[in-house]
Amino acid sequence: MKKTAEVHAPPVAPDGGYQKKKLGELQLDATNPRLADLGITSNATQFDLIKALWEEMAVEEVAMSIAYSGYFEHEPLFVEEIPNGKFIVIEGNRRLAAVLLLVDADLRKRVKATKLPAITKERADSLQELPVIVTTREESWRYLGFKHVNGPATWGSYSKAQYIAHVHNEYGVPLAEIALQIGDYNSTVLRMYRGLMIVEQAEEAKVFKRSDIAKNKFHFNYIYTGMDYPGIINFLGLRSKGGTNQRPVPPNKVKNLGDLMVWLYGRDSSDTQSLIRSQNPDLKTLDTVLLTEAGVKALRDGLPLSVAHDISQGDERIFRQALQQAKQALQKAHGTLTTGYATGEDDILKLAEDVDNLAHALLEAMEAKKTKDRRDVRKKG
Numbered sequence: 001m002k003k004t005a006e007v008h009a010p011p012v013a014p015d016g017g018y019q020k021k022k023l024g025e026l027q028l029d030a031t032n033p034r035l036a037d038l039g040i041t042s043n044a045t046q047f048d049l050i051k052a053l054w055e056e057m058a059v060e061e062v063a064m065s066i067a068y069s070g071y072f073e074h075e076p077l078f079v080e081e082i083p084n085g086k087f088i089v090i091e092g093n094r095r096l097a098a099v100l101l102l103v104d105a106d107l108r109k110r111v112k113a114t115k116l117p118a119i120t121k122e123r124a125d126s127l128q129e130l131p132v133i134v135t136t137r138e139e140s141w142r143y144l145g146f147k148h149v150n151g152p153a154t155w156g157s158y159s160k161a162q163y164i165a166h167v168h169n170e171y172g173v174p175l176a177e178i179a180l181q182i183g184d185y186n187s188t189v190l191r192m193y194r195g196l197m198i199v200e201q202a203e204e205a206k207v208f209k210r211s212d213i214a215k216n217k218f219h220f221n222y223i224y225t226g227m228d229y230p231g232i233i234n235f236l237g238l239r240s241k242g243g244t245n246q247r248p249v250p251p252n253k254v255k256n257l258g259d260l261m262v263w264l265y266g267r268d269s270s271d272t273q274s275l276i277r278s279q280n281p282d283l284k285t286l287d288t289v290l291l292t293e294a295g296v297k298a299l300r301d302g303l304p305l306s307v308a309h310d311i312s313q314g315d316e317r318i319f320r321q322a323l324q325q326a327k328q329a330l331q332k333a334h335g336t337l338t339t340g341y342a343t344g345e346d347d348i349l350k351l352a353e354d355v356d357n358l359a360h361a362l363l364e365a366m367e368a369k370k371t372k373d374r375r376d377v378r379k380k381g
Helices: 046-056 060-067 093-103 105-111 121-126 137-149 157-171 175-182 186-204 220-226 228-235 251-265 280-291 293-301 303-312 314-335 347-381
Strands: 019-022 079-080 087-091 129-135
Touching: 046 060, 046 093, 046 105, 046 220, 046 251, 060 093, 079 220, 087 093, 087 137, 093 105, 093 121, 093 129, 137 157, 157 186, 157 220, 175 186, 186 251, 220 251, 220 280, 228 251, 228 280, 280 293, 280 303, 293 303
Parallel strands: 079 129
Antiparallel strands: 019 129, 079 087
């Protein structure tokens, strides 16, 4: 059962209202965790941020609401003052982007937001100042975390991990306390944190680059889910499931980390595709392969995941599985004999004869091997 988080409501001014800041004083936040899912970096321009928000974050629906109904005063932006006298919006970036697009026709053209309606001068004048709460990231993390991690405006897993890591690393808040405040399981928070630390370690070691993955979307869940898998834990040399080291992978396993990231995400620059077509079952299959040296070698030789999996299983296991599958297939064929086989279809009859011959040949070979093995044991004895 999930813990109940303490909800921290946004503060208000003594008179029940909010401060107002001019539109020109407000800036979009390049470090917004939601934008991290889109590969946006901290050096992105304001135009880059508006374009990304418009294309990926459903700004249109917010803009349409503001165009027809105005800006709701009870939805203030959370802002933090920065050295140049302006204010970074740490909560409400979609709303700010919507307003900027509505009041600037040229910006709408550049972003290709041409379907937005033109607003009246009266409406545009009313949007020149917006209600804000001047705060800091550290002061507001509890409220923002509850709202976006498990609340009404949920972030993606990578954004959540960015938020968790920032609060833990920058403010020194224990992960257990973060989990309590946002209403999530401590184990989930820990896996997200450690998964992000592994991604950042891989990028710092230059064995991985998010902008160079083969797929358009970065599936962060691959790495943070894999943190509980024994093959991945062993392959990366992770010490325990409970560690909070900011560099979880030992130096002698960094090469393995680079290999794993390529297998998980591919590499566009070398036209290398990800081995994971879907998390289930491919991630678990990869984990099984990583448990054996033979499986790892097969992956490094460039063999497909399915082939590497067979190699990792060993011939004995493959042989047993093949026989079991053959038995199940024959039972299925026998069950559909009446309706599935029409007299006179000689090709199907010939196929059944081939199966019978193969089965007899296999049985004879197995019996011969069994006799030989017993003879060899007696000779050694």
